[in-house]
Amino acid sequence: MLVEPHLDPPRLNDAVTATATHCRWRLRPDRQIVALSFRWAGLLLVLFVGVYAATNWISAQRFHRLRLWFDWELAIPLLPSMVWVYLSLFLTFFLPMFVLDVARIHALCRRLAFATVLSGICFLLFPAELGFTRLPAASGNEAVFRTLHALDLPHNLAPSLHVSWSLLLLGSLAQASPRWLKIAFSLWLAALISAVLLTHQHHVLDVIGGMLVAFAACIVVRCDGRWAGFQRRAP
Secondary structure (H helix, E strand, O other), rough: OOOOOOOOHHHHHHHHHHOOOOOOOOOOOOHHHHHHHHHHHHHHHHHHHHHHHHHHHHHHHHHOOOOOOOHHHOOOOHHHHHHHHHHHHHHHHHOOHHHOOOHHHHHHHHHEEEEEHHHHHHHHHOOOOOOOOOOOOOOOOOHHHHHHHHHOOOOOOOOOHHHHHHHHHHHHHHHHHOOHHHHHHHHHHHHHHHHHOOOOOOOHHHHHHHHHHHHHHHHOOOOOEEOOOOOOOOO
């Protein structure tokens, strides 16, 4: 069983106060926030690998998988260079500790965990087949695509976890940023969503499903890090 990294109530309140009541960008994040971020990163890595690998393996054993694409989507071109935009999601993992406070770190990571579990359930209920033909090599980026295809079997499609995580991560960063950074993060998000289609990793319904999962995660987990419906008892 995974145990969420946590701070007891007094320490959590002290940490929030110490890091200010408003999120702000800083060059040197608080050590406590760095430690909390890395503990969450470890737990999310275990959860993601366990859920994603298990559901992909189960779907690969099935004889009947769903066709969740439209015929017109197969005309979407493959743009090999967009794989670098696709992979840029991993850069966002290191940014929250530089801007979010303790409560919002908890909120973001609980939302990512919820999105992963919910998507895993969908992968089991709706095992899918990729409509695009995966080429053995893509001009100029052969090694990257070979590695990507080897690690990611084409069955965990709907909803797109890549889209869900992109929305949750970049959305959290944008909310705590000045206007010019909000615009930059919005453009980055648009590029990431485009990349899942232009690298032939996902279809349109997968993208829509990923957005819905991200919205559901934001409803279930509040901005203060608590689950919706949970009320803290008065001391």
